[in-house]
Amino acid sequence: MDAITSSRMKAIDSNCEYLGMDPLQLMENAGAGIAREVHSRLDTGKVLFIAGRGNNGGDAFVAARHLALCDGCEVKVVLLGRSSQIRTSEAISNFRLLKHSGITEVMEITDSLELDKLSEWKETDIIVDGILGSGVKGSPRTLESAAIGHINDSGSFVISIDVPSGLDVDTGEGEVSVKASVTLTFHRPKKGLLLPNASSFIGELKVIGIGVCRDAEDLVGPGDLNNLKKRSYMAHKGNSGRVLVVGGGAYYGAPALAGLAALRAGADIVTLAVPEGIAATVASFSPDLIVHALSGKRLHPGNVSVVSELIKSHDVIIMGPGLGKEGATRQALKRIVPMCKKAVIDADALHDSIISGKQDAEIILTPHSAELSRLTYENVPEDVEGKKALVLEFSKGMQVVTLLKGNTDIISDGDGVKINCTGNAGMTVGGTGDVLAGIAGALLAANNAMDAASCASFINGAAGDLAFKEKGYGLLATDIIEMISTVMKQEL
Structure with missing residues (x-):
């Protein structure tokens, strides 16, 4: 399967919407795929989702909701920041659904000192990293950086959503990055994840199909216009x-x-x-x-x-x-x-x-x-x-x-x-x-x-x-x- 850049993937997402696919559909498909992967590795146990305020966090919210239906899985969600700061309508919708999913602990954390107090870091079987997605460039901010450090020190099995948080999906580089056991990337592998310098961060790389329309890749659409130089x-x-x-x-x-x-x-x-x-x-x-x-x-x-x-x-x-x-x-x-x-x-x-x-x-x-x-x-x-x-x-x-x-x-x-x-x-x-x-x-x-x-x-x-x-x-x-x-x- 051909690798693509983050900008190309963003264009495909936009073209899907232009063709009539609601972005909520893609997020739902992504989250369901993540939940299946988590459940395949854990029949019973504790799963901690660490979510950011973008669409990567939205994928995590969907996955948590699906996983909460599985007997034997104890699911907790940590949002880095306030829910009022969630940046996309799709992520907001799926965060609001968490209160109807049977998950009793959804924490909003705004200070790295609060992260230090979490006992879940050492008591969790699987941590799902949904902090930063493929569109993020540069070094993570203080709160996100602290969460990445705790994930890496936890000793838990770590599943990263789309890309290990902090890693540049196009270059495979990152000063502060999650070291995942498994990286679940969507639709196609991203170029940076296949580079040698990324191998110590991504762990096993798996590609999850999320139902992208074929024409979103083959046809020129508004997503392609977004990649023109500004x-x-x-x-x-x-x-x-x-x-x-x-x-x-x-x-x-x-x-x-x-x-x-x-x-x-x-x-x-x-x-x-x-x-x-x-x-x-x-x-x-x-x-x-x-x-x-x-x-x-x-x-x-x-x-x-x-x-x-x-x-x-x-x-x-x-x-x-x-x-x-x-x-x-x-x-x-x-x-x-x-x-x-x-x-x-x-x-x-x-x-x-x-x-x-x-x-x-x-x-x-x-x-x-x-x-x-x-x-x-x-x-x-x-x-x-x-x-x-x-x-x-x-x-x-x-x-x-x-x-x-x-x-x-x-x-x-x-x-x-x-x-x-x-x-x-x-x-x-x-x-x-x-x-x-x-x-x-x-x-x-x-x-x-x-x-x-x-x-x-x-x-x-x-x-x-x-x-x-x-x-x-x-x-x-x-x-x-x-x-x-x-x-x-x-x-x-």
Whole structure:
């Protein structure tokens, strides 16, 4: 079973909720699994749960409730802190249920001196560690640190929930950590738990299934958006991305749509490099766009030196919207692409000679099926599984991230595949692909290409769905742009 990071697990949890699974269901499944594991190791005896104020503590409350139904098990619960300080609604709900579970001792302890007085440390057969979960980083606070020390000194059999408290689940390191006899981690093993430096803390590692929806892993969802890099409050103009759009000539709306979408998706500065004949028209779309006029009616090799200078002051280059397919334009593109460190290649820029397959850059390609067929010299399968296989193979061979647009979007970096199901039939209107390219370009400025492409696909489709609710089949690409911020704030 593949290991995952804590941030990926958090994304999966969020995606489950988006798909309709109540977080209480996952907590209930986790707690029931813990209780079964405890009971399998103890028919009769004393069990002490040490719970924190987050969801790790919530899992402990559920497990304690289930275990209290087992004849011969004497269950006690210690909450580190006041119940009024419990941080999540799920954990609060399950703490309140403890008073109906037959457990007579539920202690709220706020001072490490109170922990010192507990006789249960030496009188308990099994201690269940539910103090700190996989999302906690850094050294434990005084109360939690004291509880960890008592657990390690107790001599009892210790079962840790998800991760030994105090251990960094991604690095396997921790200055003050529980030394568990068994660690029960959820859904998939976490990467840090498999590292050699974690072996002295985790004991036996067991993975408990908690009923995660398969689609929560395979589909792009709001959880994936949560893992995008956040803008620092110390940021200055340009720190969150400078995007250059090289397009226009055959069409003038396409580069403007891509540029406006990039701004709505969080880019600080967007420059459009377009032929001089349309520069004034493109500039008229918005004062927020910086327009740089290129000589000629189409992009041509004589523009390369000018574009190369613009590339130096931008983080991401978007190439293709509205360019046209003239031979001189393709010649210019072939010289421009190798200059880019990060690029989104879309529409008219998508042809088989544009990339070499040995990339030193992070490149996202955004073809539809006909364009992918021209790139691969293969017919694109009708079924999703066939498309996934083709996109995976192509991306691996060309060392790019491919975002295949369609009723279901397929995204691959050559190692894995994600799918996106947001979007609707109203988005067949012209310009939606340009919007997608703009979103991808903005996200690529601060994120890796796979995350940028996957989240751009979701954002574009979800914004289109919100626009469709208002406009129906009369929606326009500009309507989608106006909904980008709403989706990124997750007001879905």
